[in-house]
Amino acid sequence: MKKDNSSNCTKILFVAAEVNPFSQTGGLGEVASSLPIAVNETKCAEVAVISPLYECITKEVRSRFEFVTSTYVQLSWRRQYAGLFRYKTRGVTYFFIDNEYYFKRKGLYGHFDDGERFAFFSKAVLDLMPLLDFVPNIIHTNDWHTALVPIYYRLAYADRPWYRGMKNIFTIHNIEYQGIFGREILGDVFGLADFVFPRLSWKGSVNLVAGAIRCADIVSTVSETYAKELMLPEFACGLENLIKDYAEKMTGIVNGIDMEVYNPETGADLYAVYSAEEIAGKAENKKNLQKYLKLPVKANTPLITMVTRLAAHKGLDILKDAMKGLVKEDIQFVLLGSGAPEYEGFFMDIERAYPDKVRAIIAFDKSLSRKLFASGDIYMMPSKSEPCGLGQMMAMRYGTLPIVRNVGGLNDTVKEGVNGFVCTSHTSEALLETVKRAINAYKNKEEWAKTVKKAMTTDWSWKVSAKKYIDMYDALAKNP
């Protein structure tokens, strides 16, 4: 496609390894879905999304996609087919890259050749770009899977006439995943010369996040607090010194949530609808969830819910020890999530030991997760680190007050006594203390109702953050 730069509106190609509702394992998929919708609604900028065409996208959904074109992508010595599909919905154009060898597999990630799969995807994004009916000023990539886009751009595309002048934003959703590989991957898989190793290396290995930090024009992350934390060894997983070197590129914008998808008033997946003004339905949800999970139906026992990946950094390590004290209190605790076998086993054992108090549902279940957000009184989210966190905002939207650590986006969205409870150190004692504070506060029904109302009526939408993204996009697009 010919480049036409006559339109004033900044155009952004948002590149993500997952996008809800087509594919999702976590918060990235959620953001890839809701941020573009929010930006496009303002009509001040236009975002299109590009993602792999995974096996999990059903035939029924695929049948609505339009085939655009195909090409072959050269990945070192490999020549791989890349089909391009397009689908428009909710004001956003989605592009999907098709290659059955790489993406017709169970699960999005965790394959032995993830480095090759996402190198293919990244290269295909750049090669297919002139064939989209969408010419971006800005390429916005996310996490290590797409980190090769700004790297390839800087090393191999920036000087080609069609690509000249594009800008790159790289967003870190979680620094724990860096895309670390041995040096041999450069030539054999990425098709890059060995002398570019210093651009991509960190501590002796190829590190794609390090490479993207060096090659992108702006490096952003998903909350202001996390942007600062990324310069500290406790949070940056070894990249703190590199990030400090590039501090002037760093910025943090807190995520929002899709207020339509998470809405107690429309009640998708809920037992009963309710709102901040008409709260009665919330108790209905609690009662029905207790029945469904065969817990004693008790209106006045605080129900603590938690939806999480079962990983230590989500605070499961301290929660595990705090559980011993927690089960002595008059509470009910319902956990939904899957992950490390150590935690799955622990919570199943606790359920067996305290069948009247604890339920552990080892699954990823979106519909049930909404029931948990809506039915709980208290939402547990004691993450050791949390770049942004969406669960706390979803819980507040449904009037369930969160218990959080004062880190990352949790620190930017939850305030003690105002809309939740804040634990200030990563120990099981401190967590238990915080839960006890919440249980005590729950006893004062009048105050509790006020806090719930405050949490429910705060604007967690993308409006404010979308504006910040648009300002960032516009400023960068104008930058020579």
Ligand code: GLC
């Ligand atoms: C990652 C982070 C989470 C964040 C999400 C979306 O999953 O761990 O904190 O909310 O990305 O940016």
